Amino acid sequence: MTQQQTAGPPSAGHADLAEEFLDRQTPLSRIRNILHRYPAVSPALVLLIAVVVFGLLNDRFLRVENLSLITQQVSVVGTLAIAQTLIILTAGIDLSVGAVMILSSMVVAQLAVNNGLPAPVALLAGLVIGLAAGALNGFLVTRFRLPPFIVTLGTLNIFIALTLLYSNGATVRGSAMPDLLTWTGTTFPVGPVRISTGVVVMLLLYIAIAFILGKTAWGRHVYAVGDDKEAARLAGIPVNKVLMSVYLAAGAVLAIGAWIQIGRTNAASPNAGVDLNLDSITAVVIGGTSLFGGRGSVWGTLLGALIVGVFRNGLSLAGLDVLYQTLAVGVLIILAVSIDQWIRKVKS
Amino acid sequence: MTATQFQPANTGLRQPILQARNLVKTFGRVVGLDGVSLDLYPGEVLAIIGDNGAGKSTLIKCLTGAEIPDSGELMVSGKQVHFKRPQDARVHGIETVYQNLAVSPALDVASNLFLGREERLPGPLGKIFRVLDTKGMRRKAKEELTRLGISTLQDVTVPVENLSGGQRQAVAVARAAAFGSKVVVLDEPTAALGVRESNQVLQLVRDLRDRGLPVILISHNMPHVFDVADRIHIQRLGKCAATITPQSHSMTDAVAIMTGAATA
Numbered sequence: 289m290t291q292q293q294t295a296g297p298p299s300a301g302h303a304d305l306a307e308e309f310l311d312r313q314t315p316l317s318r319i320r321n322i323l324h325r326y327p328a329v330s331p332a333l334v335l336l337i338a339v340v341v342f343g344l345l346n347d348r349f350l351r352v353e354n355l356s357l358i359t360q361q362v363s364v365v366g367t368l369a370i371a372q373t374l375i376i377l378t379a380g381i382d383l384s385v386g387a388v389m390i391l392s393s394m395v396v397a398q399l400a401v402n403n404g405l406p407a408p409v410a411l412l413a414g415l416v417i418g419l420a421a422g423a424l425n426g427f428l429v430t431r432f433r434l435p436p437f438i439v440t441l442g443t444l445n446i447f448i449a450l451t452l453l454y455s456n457g458a459t460v461r462g463s464a465m466p467d468l469l470t471w472t473g474t475t476f477p478v479g480p481v482r483i484s485t486g487v488v489v490m491l492l493l494y495i496a497i498a499f500i501l502g503k504t505a506w507g508r509h510v511y512a513v514g515d516d517k518e519a520a521r522l523a524g525i526p527v528n529k530v531l532m533s534v535y536l537a538a539g540a541v542l543a544i545g546a547w548i549q550i551g552r553t554n555a556a557s558p559n560a561g562v563d564l565n566l567d568s569i570t571a572v573v574i575g576g577t578s579l580f581g582g583r584g585s586v587w588g589t590l591l592g593a594l595i596v597g598v599f600r601n602g603l604s605l606a607g608l609d610v611l612y613q614t615l616a617v618g619v620l621i622i623l624a625v626s627i628d629q630w631i632r633k634v635k636s
Numbered sequence: 637m638t639a640t641q642f643q644p645a646n647t648g649l650r651q652p653i654l655q656a657r658n659l660v661k662t663f664g665r666v667v668g669l670d671g672v673s674l675d676l677y678p679g680e681v682l683a684i685i686g687d688n689g690a691g692k693s694t695l696i697k698c699l700t701g702a703e704i705p706d707s708g709e710l711m712v713s714g715k716q717v718h719f720k721r722p723q724d725a726r727v728h729g730i731e732t733v734y735q736n737l738a739v740s741p742a743l744d745v746a747s748n749l750f751l752g753r754e755e756r757l758p759g760p761l762g763k764i765f766r767v768l769d770t771k772g773m774r775r776k777a778k779e780e781l782t783r784l785g786i787s788t789l790q791d792v793t794v795p796v797e798n799l800s801g802g803q804r805q806a807v808a809v810a811r812a813a814a815f816g817s818k819v820v821v822l823d824e825p826t827a828a829l830g831v832r833e834s835n836q837v838l839q840l841v842r843d844l845r846d847r848g849l850p851v852i853l854i855s856h857n858m859p860h861v862f863d864v865a866d867r868i869h870i871q872r873l874g875k876c877a878a879t880i881t882p883q884s885h886s887m888t889d890a891v892a893i894m895t896g897a898a899t900a
Contacts, residue, residue, distance in 0.1 A: 321798075324795075325795070499765075503765075503767045503768055503770075504765075504766045504767065504768060505754035505756070505766065505768060506766070508743065508747055508751070508754060508768070509752075511740065511742060511743060512740040512743060512751055515740040515741055515742045515743065516738075516739075516740055516741065518736070518738070519736065519738040519739060519740055520740065520751075520752075521722070522702065522722055522732075522734050522738035523738050523739075523740070523751040523752040524722055524723045524726060524751075524752035524753065525751070525752045582740070582741075582742045583742050
């Protein structure tokens with residue numbers, strides 16, 4: 289090629305200057321870059337500050353019994369939030385997580401208590417319900433290309449109706465509940481603290497999902513699909529298969545959430561957990577996972593769930609009305625999303 | 637089906653690596669491709685030019701499995717193939733850099749290079765727990781970038797969205813070059829780039845060719861096309877209006893053929 293010098297770069301010097309100008313960093317943009325790279329940093333800071341402030345406001349807050357109580361209060365929402373994180377990472381949203389969990393818990397409790405099935409069989413049936421619900425959501429999202437918001441808004445109502453039909457609106461209470469079902473509500477001592485089994489189950493789930501998301505090809509594909517679906521498809525990722533598997537995995541996690549719920553409340557009630565859908569989304573959003581997909585982590589979600597738990601507990605210990613807890617959570621959500629938007633401006 | 641049947645006179649007896657015969661693709665009433673044929677020979681840069689709507693992108697999508705032609709034949713090294721999805725083309729060693737780059741902004745450079753074909757750790761960790769060989773992939777990504785002479789990308793752990801347009805293009809090209817064993821297709825690789833970055837990408841194209849990989853280059857930019865192409869395929873109204881070389885025709889001639897003002 290002889291002509292290649294014609295387009296030679298006499299302007300390269302200017303380009304360097306321009307790039308240098310664009311690269312110039314202010315302290316604020318440096319902070320933004322760090323937050324962008326490590327999305328769990330900001331929720332961790334918020335949690336730390338919240339714990340310190342509430343600890344100063346009321347010395348009962350930092351007692352181990354209280355901290356243990358907070359983890360127990362967080363265990364169900366924290367588990368649902370894992371499922372929610374998976375789906376939000378794919379740029380979806382699942383309004384039906386709470387309803388699926390309740391349906392699954394009703395099936396487990398009724399089969400075990402009213403129909404006298406062995407507890408492991410009942411739990412397995414609960415898992416099947418979770419997977420079937422996930423499969424339905426995933427099928428509608430991938431095959432009919434409906435927006436996840438619409439799909440799960442529909443299935444939310446369907447699952448609530450199914451729960452009420454199946455249970456006749458009646459709560460299944462604890463006395464006849466097999467031990468295996470309430471095992472997640474039992475506690476064991478670790479030093480001066482009593483830790484509930486349900487919290488341990490939730491933490492194990494976090495570790496497992498964090499490992500899968502961070503260390504396996506499937507995890508990377510989940511991020512890629514949420515980041516840019518078309519790019520993922522062109523890169524050779526089977527987008528629909530990944531989406532379907534995400535909804536199935538979420539369904540399985542929700543079934544485990546149902547088990548923790550039964551253990552924690554020693555009952556299965558069709559009317560429980562009406563606000564669990566939104567609480568799980570709150571935990572994910574406060575945890576720094578982007579509602580636009582492809583960005584975030586389950587560790588952020590755990591922090592988000594803990595932040596909500598700490599705020600509710602801390603404000604009530606400080607003697608404030610429940611209304612103020614709700615108010616605080618609302619402010620937190622808006623702050624979290626604003627920070628997310630600001631961080632996303634890093635894109636050059 | 638033997639290759640000699642379609643041998644154009646000026647290329648001797650070499651076997652084309654990629655051949656397309658009479659590709660037709662319609663979208664409803666719109667005719668995207670109206671019987672297009674194309675040959676790609678080893679070690680050449682074949683540019684495809686044409687006005688908007690001439691069928692450049694549709695042609696490329698048919699060659700790379702992103703679209704399925706209504707009729708016509710595709711041959712890789714003389715063997716007939718049917719691409720139903722991009723993976724099919726990839727299996728045959730055809731790698732594509734799409735105009736929108738098909739990179740995942742939030743993933744880092746190494747993850748993007750291996751996106752869709754991640755490598756797992758050896759032993760039980762990889763086999764049973766399916767753990768990715770992140771370090772190995774990062775090392776290989778670095779090696780590949782060095783081999784391609786892409787010096788602007790030192791850190792393969794940076795998310796792609798933090799890179800400049802030229803660097804992103806380099807990532808996409810590097811991915812294609814790393815895995816494309818037979819053909820690399822570049823769709824408008826310099827469209828969004830400045831002068832210096834464009835030159836880097838054009839140099840990459842030359843390097844690929846010099847390593848023996850044939851390149852198909854779609855571009856609107858005539859100086860770039862005449863700079864790197866060995867042959868130029870001109871699309872007009874869904875057909876191949878002419879195949880010329882930078883030596884046989886000038887840029888003005890090429891534009892005239894493209895717009896229908898002249899014929900080859």
